[in-house]
Amino acid sequence: MYTIKELADLAGSTPRALRYYEQQGLFQPALVAENGYRYYDRGNLLTLQQIMFFRELDVPLKEIQYLLDRPDFQLLPSLKQHQLALRKQIQRYQKLISTIDETIQSLEGDFKMSDKNLFSGFDEKEYEDEVKERWGDTPQYQESRRKWSSYSDAQKEDIKQQGGDIIRRMVTEDPLARPADPAVQAAVGDYYKYLNRYFYTCDVEFLRNLADMWVQDPRFAVNYERIREGGAEFVRDAVHLFCDSHQSAS
Numbered sequence: 001m002y003t004i005k006e007l008a009d010l011a012g013s014t015p016r017a018l019r020y021y022e023q024q025g026l027f028q029p030a031l032v033a034e035n036g037y038r039y040y041d042r043g044n045l046l047t048l049q050q051i052m053f054f055r056e057l058d059v060p061l062k063e064i065q066y067l068l069d070r071p072d073f074q075l076l077p078s079l080k081q082h083q084l085a086l087r088k089q090i091q092r093y094q095k096l097i098s099t100i101d102e103t104i105q106s107l108e109g110d111f112k113m114s115d116k117n118l119f120s121g122f123d124e125k126e127y128e129d130e131v132k133e134r135w136g137d138t139p140q141y142q143e144s145r146r147k148w149s150s151y152s153d154a155q156k157e158d159i160k161q162q163g164g165d166i167i168r169r170m171v172t173e174d175p176l177a178r179p180a181d182p183a184v185q186a187a188v189g190d191y192y193k194y195l196n197r198y199f200y201t202c203d204v205e206f207l208r209n210l211a212d213m214w215v216q217d218p219r220f221a222v223n224y225e226r227i228r229e230g231g232a233e234f235v236r237d238a239v240h241l242f243c244d245s246h247q248s249a250s
Contacts, residue, residue: 001030001039011048018048026051026065046075053082057089063222066229140200147199159198166191170235171227179238188235188242204243211239 004015021027027047029038040048047068054064067073106112151159169187177184195202202210214220215232224231 004038007040024061057085066225143200166194171224171231173228180241184238188238204246208243211236
C-alpha cells in the first residue's frame with residue numbers, strides 16, 4: 001500500500017493531481033483511514049497508469065471517466081490500444097523530425113529539398129482511412145465522399161456548423177429533457193434531413209444503426225458525452241423512438 005505522496009512520487013505526479021482525479025470520479029483510494037489518510041494498492045496503480053496513458057494521448061478527463069466507467073472496459077485490450085496508438089505517434093513524430101532536419105539542411109544550403117518532402121509526416125488522411133475501413137465500399141460511403149468533395153471550403157465549414165448545432169439540440173444540456181420530448185424529436189428529424197441533404201441517402205434503419213454505433217464506439221460516444229453525461233445513450237434512445245414512429249407511419 002502507498003500513501004498519496006508515495007504514489008505521486010512513484011508516478012512522477014503530485015498529490016494535488018491525484019486528489020483532483022479523485023474529485024473527478026476517476027480514481028479512488030483502496031482505503032481511507034480514520035485519520036483521513038489515503039492508501040493505494042496495485043489496482044490503483046494500474047488505474048492511474050490508464051489515466052496517464054489517456055492523458056498522454058490528449059484525451060480530456062471527462063472522456064477518460066466515460067471510458068473507464070464503461071461496463072465492457074477491459075485493462076488488457078486497453079493497454080494494447082495504447083500501445084498501438086503510441087507506436088503510431090512515434091512513427092509520425094519520427095517522420096516529422098526527419099522533415100524538420102531536412103528542412104534545416106535545405107535552408108542552410110546543404111541540399112535542395114523537394115517540394116513534396118516539405119510535407120512528409122503531415123498525414124491528414126488518417127481519419128478518412130478509418131472511415132473507409134469501417135464503412136468499406138457501401139453506397140453511403142461512396143455517395144458521402146462524392147458529395148463532400150464537391151463542396152467548397154466555405155460550404156464545408158457551414159455544413160459542420162449546422163451539424164454541430166443540430167447535435168447540441170439532440171443531446172440537449174437540459175437535465176430534465178427526455179428522448180421523447182418534441183424538441184428532441186424535432187432535432188433528430190432535422191439531423192435525419194441533414195444527413196440526406198449533405199452526405200448520403202439515409203433510411204430510418206440506417207439511422208438507427210448509426211445511433212447504435214455512437215454508443216458502442218467510445219471514439220464517437222465521447223462527442224456526445226462532452227455535452228452531457230450519458231449523452232450517447234440519450235441520443236440513441238431518441239433516434240430509436242424517431243425511427244420506430246417513422247417506420248410505423250410508413
